[in-house]
Amino acid sequence: MSEKPQDIKAIPSGNSLWKEGMGRFMHNKLAIFGSVFLFILVLLCVLAPLIAPYSYETQNLSYGSEPPGSSHIMGTDPLGRDLFTRILYGGRVSFSVGLCATAVSVLVGVIWGSFAGWFGGKIDTIMMRMVDIAYAFPFTIFVIILMVFFERSMLLLFAAIGAVEWLTMARIVRAQVMSIKHQEFIDAARGLGLSTHRIIFRHILPNITGPVIIYSTLTIPAVMLLEAFLSFLGLGVQPPASSWGILIREGAETMEEYPWLLVFPGLALSLTLFSLNFIGDALRDALDPRSSRE
Amino acid sequence: MILDVRNISTVFHLRRADIHAVKDVSFQLFKGETLGIVGESGSGKTVLCQSILGLLPKPPVKTSGHAYFDNTDLLDCDSKKLRQIRGNQISMIFQDPSSAFNPYLRLSEQLIEPLISHGYKSRKNALEKARIILSETKIPQPQKRMYQYPHEFSGGMLQRAMIGMALITNPRIVIADEPTTALDVTVQARILQLMKRLQNQYSLSIIFITHNLGIVAGFCDRVVVMYAGVVLETASTADLFNHTAHPYTKALIKSVPSIDNSKDSLYMIPGMPPDPAARLSGCPFEPRCRYRTDKCLKSENRLRETGRNHFTSCIRVLESELSL
Numbered sequence: 001m002s003e004k005p006q007d008i009k010a011i012p013s014g015n016s017l018w019k020e021g022m023g024r025f026m027h028n029k030l031a032i033f034g035s036v037f038l039f040i041l042v043l044l045c046v047l048a049p050l051i052a053p054y055s056y057e058t059q060n061l062s063y064g065s066e067p068p069g070s071s072h073i074m075g076t077d078p079l080g081r082d083l084f085t086r087i088l089y090g091g092r093v094s095f096s097v098g099l100c101a102t103a104v105s106v107l108v109g110v111i112w113g114s115f116a117g118w119f120g121g122k123i124d125t126i127m128m129r130m131v132d133i134a135y136a137f138p139f140t141i142f143v144i145i146l147m148v149f150f151e152r153s154m155l156l157l158f159a160a161i162g163a164v165e166w167l168t169m170a171r172i173v174r175a176q177v178m179s180i181k182h183q184e185f186i187d188a189a190r191g192l193g194l195s196t197h198r199i200i201f202r203h204i205l206p207n208i209t210g211p212v213i214i215y216s217t218l219t220i221p222a223v224m225l226l227e228a229f230l231s232f233l234g235l236g237v238q239p240p241a242s243s244w245g246i247l248i249r250e251g252a253e254t255m256e257e258y259p260w261l262l263v264f265p266g267l268a269l270s271l272t273l274f275s276l277n278f279i280g281d282a283l284r285d286a287l288d289p290r291s292s293r294e
Numbered sequence: 295m296i297l298d299v300r301n302i303s304t305v306f307h308l309r310r311a312d313i314h315a316v317k318d319v320s321f322q323l324f325k326g327e328t329l330g331i332v333g334e335s336g337s338g339k340t341v342l343c344q345s346i347l348g349l350l351p352k353p354p355v356k357t358s359g360h361a362y363f364d365n366t367d368l369l370d371c372d373s374k375k376l377r378q379i380r381g382n383q384i385s386m387i388f389q390d391p392s393s394a395f396n397p398y399l400r401l402s403e404q405l406i407e408p409l410i411s412h413g414y415k416s417r418k419n420a421l422e423k424a425r426i427i428l429s430e431t432k433i434p435q436p437q438k439r440m441y442q443y444p445h446e447f448s449g450g451m452l453q454r455a456m457i458g459m460a461l462i463t464n465p466r467i468v469i470a471d472e473p474t475t476a477l478d479v480t481v482q483a484r485i486l487q488l489m490k491r492l493q494n495q496y497s498l499s500i501i502f503i504t505h506n507l508g509i510v511a512g513f514c515d516r517v518v519v520m521y522a523g524v525v526l527e528t529a530s531t532a533d534l535f536n537h538t539a540h541p542y543t544k545a546l547i548k549s550v551p552s553i554d555n556s557k558d559s560l561y562m563i564p565g566m567p568p569d570p571a572a573r574l575s576g577c578p579f580e581p582r583c584r585y586r587t588d589k590c591l592k593s594e595n596r597l598r599e600t601g602r603n604h605f606t607s608c609i610r611v612l613e614s615e616l617s618l
Contacts, residue, residue, distance in 0.1 A: 017398060121353075184388050184390055185393060187388065188386070188395075189396075190380070191386035193380035193411050193412060194407060206398040207396065207397070207398055
C-alpha cells in the first residue's frame with residue numbers, strides 16, 4: 001500500500017482499482033494497437049452494407065478468381081464474388097457469434113459458478129460434477145448431434161458454442177466466489193447486518209468482475225475459432241452466407257492456384273485473434289489485484 | 295445489565311469429530327463497561343462472540359444456551375430478527391482493517407451500508423452521518439477522504455474508519471475482535487484512546503477480545519479468562535492482576551515479556567492446549583498445571599465466587615488449599 005505524502009494537502013478524488021487498472025492498460029502498446037485494430041475492423045464489418053463495393057452473393061463468373069487489383073482490392077473467388085466484401089460480411093457473422101456465444105457463456109457461467117461457490121457443500125458438489133461431466137463430453141460429436149436433430153441455424157450455433165464455453169467460466173467464478181466468501185469484509189458485512197442478497201450483489205459480484213471480463217476477452221477469440229472450425233467442417237454457417245471459417249475453407253481448397261483466397265481471410269481471423277488475446281493479456285495484468293500492490 | 299449470556303456451548307459437528315469450541319460459558323455485560331475476553335489462540339473467544347450474533351454457519355455448528363439482550367434471547371431469534379439487531383444494536387469491529395473493507399467500493403458506500411440496511415431512507419443524510427462519524431474518529435478532511443477507496447488508506451486510518459462504521463448506527467454494544475492486533479504499537483495506543491473517548495461519548499458497552507494482557511490492564515473494566523472453550527476466571531481488572539486466583543491466569547501474566555528480567559529466558563507454559571475434539575472431564579488446564587492434584591480431574595468445572603465479583607473455577611483455590 002502506498003502512502004502518498006502529499007495526501008495531507010491535496011486529496012485526489014478517490015481512484016478505484018478499476019481506474020488504476022485502466023491506467024496500466026493504457027500503457028500497454030500491444031493492447032492499444034489491438035483495440036484500435038479491432039475497433040476499425042468491427043466498424044467496417046458493421047458498416048458493410050454501406051461501404052462494401054459489391055454484393056456478397058452476386059456471382060459474376062466472367063470475373064472468377066481475379067487476383068487482387070484495382071477493381072477488387074482482395075481479388076475474387078472462383079465464382080467471381082468480391083473477397084473484400086465477403087470478408088466484411090463474414091466478419092459480421094464471426095463477430096456476432098463471438099459476442100453472443102460469449103455472452104451466453106458469461107451469463108450461464110457466472111450464475112452457475114456463483115451459486116455453487118456461495119452455497120458450497122452438497123449443492124456445490126452436485127453442480128460441479130455436472131460441469132465435469134459436460135467437460136468430458138466430446139464437443140464435435142455434441143455439435144454434430146445437435147445439427148442432426150435440429151435445423152441448422154445461427155441460434156443453434158450460438159447455443160452450442162455457448163454451452164461448451166460456460167463450463168470454464170463456471171469453474172473460474174466458483175473459485176473466485178469461494179475465496180471472496182471467506183474474506184473478512186464478507187464477515188464484516190454479515191456482522192453489520194447486511195442481507196444475503198445485498199452481500200452477493202454489492203460485495204461478491206463486483207469483486208469477480210475483473211476475472212470475468214478478462215476471461216471473456218479470451219473466450220471471444222476461442223469462440224470465433226470454434227465457429228471457424230465448425231464452418232470449416234461444414235457444420236456452421238451455410239453458403240451463400242459467409243463467415244471467416246467458410247472463407248478459409250474455400251481458400252484452402254484452391255490454395256495452390258489462388259493463394260489470396262486463403263491469405264486474406266486467414267489474416268483477418270488471425271489478426272483479430274491476436275488483438276483479442278493482447279487485450280485479454282493486458283486486462284489480466286492491469287486488473288490483477290496483485291499487480292496493483294507494487 | 296445489557297447483555298446476559300448464560301451457558302453457551304458451541305459445537306462444530308465435523309465429519310471426523312465433534313469440536314467443542316465453547317463449553318458452558320456465562321458472563322454479563324453492563325452498560326458503559328468494557329469487558330475483556332482474554333485467552334490464547336483457539337481458546338474460543340471469537341467463536342463465543344460469533345455464536346452470540348449467530349454468525350456461524352448453521353448446519354455444522356450447533357449453539358445452545360441463552361444470550362439475553364433487552365429481554366430477547368439472541369440465540370432464539372430467527373435470522374431476520376437477528377439481522378436487525380446486528381450492526382444496529384450490536385456492532386462488530388474486526389481484526390484486520392485492510393481486509394475488512396471491500397476493495398471495490400468507496401469508503402462512503404461502505405460506511406452508509408449499515409444505515410441503509412437498517413431502513414435508513416435518505417442517502418444524503420446517511421452520507422452526512424458518515425462524514426460526521428469520520429471526523430469523530432479523527433480522519434482528516436473526511437468530506438474528501440470518504441470518497442476514496444480502501445487501498446488509498448493506511449491500516450490505522452482504516453481501523454478508525456471501521457470503528458466509525460461500527461458506530462454509525464449508534465449501537466449499544468460493540469464487539470471488538472482483536473481490533474489492534476494488525477496495527478503497530480503507537481497506532482494501537484491511539485486507536486484504544488479513540489475507542490475510550492467514543493465509548494464515553496456514546497455510552498457504549500464494549501466486549502474486547504484480545505490476547506494482549508497489557509491492553510486488558512489499560513483498557514478493560516472486567517476480564518473473562520478463557521481456556522480451551524471454558525471460562526477459568528472472571529474478575530475486575532484490578533482484582534485479576536492483584537489477586538489472581540487461577541493458576542492459568544497466573545501463568546499467563548507471567549508469560550508476558552518484561553523489561554526487568556530480560557536476562558532470563560521467557561517464561562512459557564509447558565505443554566499444549568488440549569485437543570478440542572477430545573471431551574475432557576475436570577479442569578481443562580490440569581495437564582499443564584504445576585499445582586495439579588488428582589482432585590482436579592474429578593472436579594466439576596464451574597465458576598464459584600472467591601472474592602467480591604471475583605469468580606474462578608480452580609477447585610484448589612476454592613478449597614483454600616492454594617493461594618497464588
